[in-house]
Amino acid sequence: MSAQIIIDALPRMLGGMVLTFQLLLLSLAAGTVIALLLLLMRISGRWWLSWPAQVYFYVFRGTPILVQIFIIYYGLPQFDWIRDSVFWPILRDPFGCAIVALSLNVGAYVSEIFRGGVLSVERGLLEAGAALGMSAPQRFVHITAPLAIRIALPAYGNEVISLLKSTALASTITLADMTGIARTIVAETFAPYQVFLSLAIVYVTLTWFIQRSIRYIENVLGRYTVR
Amino acid sequence: MKSWKATLAGLVVAASLGAAPAFAETLRVGMECTYAPFNYRTPDGELAGYDVDVAKGISEIIGVDFEYVCQEWDGMIPALLANKFDLIIASMSITEKRMEQIDFSSPYRVSIGRLVGPVGKDWNLFDDNGEPIAENFSGLRVGVERASTYFEWFSAKMPDAELALYDSNEAMYLDLKNGRVDMIMTNPMKAHLSFLSGDGAGKYEFVSPAVDEPEFFGPGVGVGLRKGNEELRDNISAAIRQLIRDGKLEEYALKIFPFPIHSEAWAEIE
Numbered sequence: 001m002s003a004q005i006i007i008d009a010l011p012r013m014l015g016g017m018v019l020t021f022q023l024l025l026l027s028l029a030a031g032t033v034i035a036l037l038l039l040l041m042r043i044s045g046r047w048w049l050s051w052p053a054q055v056y057f058y059v060f061r062g063t064p065i066l067v068q069i070f071i072i073y074y075g076l077p078q079f080d081w082i083r084d085s086v087f088w089p090i091l092r093d094p095f096g097c098a099i100v101a102l103s104l105n106v107g108a109y110v111s112e113i114f115r116g117g118v119l120s121v122e123r124g125l126l127e128a129g130a131a132l133g134m135s136a137p138q139r140f141v142h143i144t145a146p147l148a149i150r151i152a153l154p155a156y157g158n159e160v161i162s163l164l165k166s167t168a169l170a171s172t173i174t175l176a177d178m179t180g181i182a183r184t185i186v187a188e189t190f191a192p193y194q195v196f197l198s199l200a201i202v203y204v205t206l207t208w209f210i211q212r213s214i215r216y217i218e219n220v221l222g223r224y225t226v227r
Numbered sequence: 228m229k230s231w232k233a234t235l236a237g238l239v240v241a242a243s244l245g246a247a248p249a250f251a252e253t254l255r256v257g258m259e260c261t262y263a264p265f266n267y268r269t270p271d272g273e274l275a276g277y278d279v280d281v282a283k284g285i286s287e288i289i290g291v292d293f294e295y296v297c298q299e300w301d302g303m304i305p306a307l308l309a310n311k312f313d314l315i316i317a318s319m320s321i322t323e324k325r326m327e328q329i330d331f332s333s334p335y336r337v338s339i340g341r342l343v344g345p346v347g348k349d350w351n352l353f354d355d356n357g358e359p360i361a362e363n364f365s366g367l368r369v370g371v372e373r374a375s376t377y378f379e380w381f382s383a384k385m386p387d388a389e390l391a392l393y394d395s396n397e398a399m400y401l402d403l404k405n406g407r408v409d410m411i412m413t414n415p416m417k418a419h420l421s422f423l424s425g426d427g428a429g430k431y432e433f434v435s436p437a438v439d440e441p442e443f444f445g446p447g448v449g450v451g452l453r454k455g456n457e458e459l460r461d462n463i464s465a466a467i468r469q470l471i472r473d474g475k476l477e478e479y480a481l482k483i484f485p486f487p488i489h490s491e492a493w494a495e496i497e
Contacts (some may be wrong), residue, residue, distance in 0.1 A: 074398065174392055
């Protein structure tokens with residue numbers, strides 16, 4: 001009987017995988033753009049750029065993502081001007097709210113990962129670049145960025161996996177992602193153990209694939225450094 | 228050594244004296260504690276509401292002390308089955324599906340549903356006989372609580388409507404006010420008190436007649452308990468019938484509504 005519950009539940013939960021992946025990929029893309037902007041602001045050396053970036057980082061790292069989702073989904077519409085603004089079509093939609101919340105959150109973490117990569121690039125290399133007459137932007141693009149990406153990639157992969165699991169929180173704002181569907185199935189069958197366990201196995205499998213993909217990219221990018 | 232044994236003996240005696248006389252135990256009762264006016268906390272932190280009154284009434288008649296456990300709705304039955312508490316007195320409708328998992332006492336409240344939406348929308352959702360017109364629901368976004376009987380009814384009857392599933396009633400009302408859902412389906416008694424006569428007065432109204440289909444909503448709201456407790460179940464059912472005969476259920480309802488919310492006929496069901 002319990003096996004039957006799992007057999008019935010799996011295809012339904014997998015139907016939510018499309019939404020889970022939309023959440024993952026869209027917020028990863030938007031989050032990475034935010035992260036790059038924050039990174040440039042922080043390493044700009046101008047206090048009026050780096051200071052707001054630091055505040056942003058502290059706010060988004062210092063609060064639970066569930067709270068951020070609730071503030072954006074339930075909190076913002078309390079203001080009439082938000083509901084009259086151009087952002088309302090996005091914020092009215094639970095999917096839009098989830099993307100906004102996840103992107104803002106992942107942007108903060110990824111910017112810190114990028115910064116770690118940038119800071120680890122040896123000063124001597126940049127000085128050599130300067131001696132060759134390269135401008136600061138040129139040094140960033142040709143020296144810092146390629147090295148920093150390689151260093152940041154493992155931590156970035158970690159963040160992708162962490163984001164995959166954060167997408168499950170979208171089920172709290174009425175979205176039917178894999179977790180949302182699983183919770184509905186539990187509500188119908190009253191079998192939390194079987195359903196959530198199969199859901200956990202699905203997430204573990206996805207994580208494994210993401211991990212393999214990141215490893216592959218690491219190997220490609222690091223092909224000159226392999227001894 | 229002697230004193231150690233004496234202490235132990237004393238503890239055993241104290242423990243047996245402290246227990247309730249009839250069943251020699253306390254029963255734990257699961258409820259949401261956030262579902263006003265049926266079960267909720269007053270500003271002083273006291274539990275109150277119709278379910279709580281009924282629970283206290285039953286507790287008095289069967290002579291067992293109740294202890295209350297707050298539990299979110301969608302985990303209510305799993306928590307009962309996992310022995311986190313012994314009874315559900317949480318406005319839970321008796322349905323076939325739930326009866327596959329748990330037992331119910333006889334009903335202590337009617338179970339109906341109604342749609343709430345903004346005033347002045349001419350959706351033409353129900354015909355003159357009060358039957359829903361399924362195709363007019365297509366494209367509308369309707370809020371229901373996950374795992375509720377309203378969800379079952381809606382997904383069976385109106386497959387074209389887009390359902391938004393909520394974990395709490397409050398979140399659902401917020402989204403109705405924010406315009407994220409076109410309407411919600413909920414308990415009309417609760418909607419009347421907590422929304423239509425307060426916050427939403429003048430802006431929102433019932434947009435459907437009372438929907439009462441025992442096939443989905445069951446014969447009413449009962450006390451849920453694990454299977455295999457027939458004696459306790461029958462005691463509770465007898466207690467509910469006595470509460471009806473004594474006019475207690477009516478008294479509890481009139482504290483909140485201008486009308487009773489049970490059926491006098493239930494006093495006769497065995």
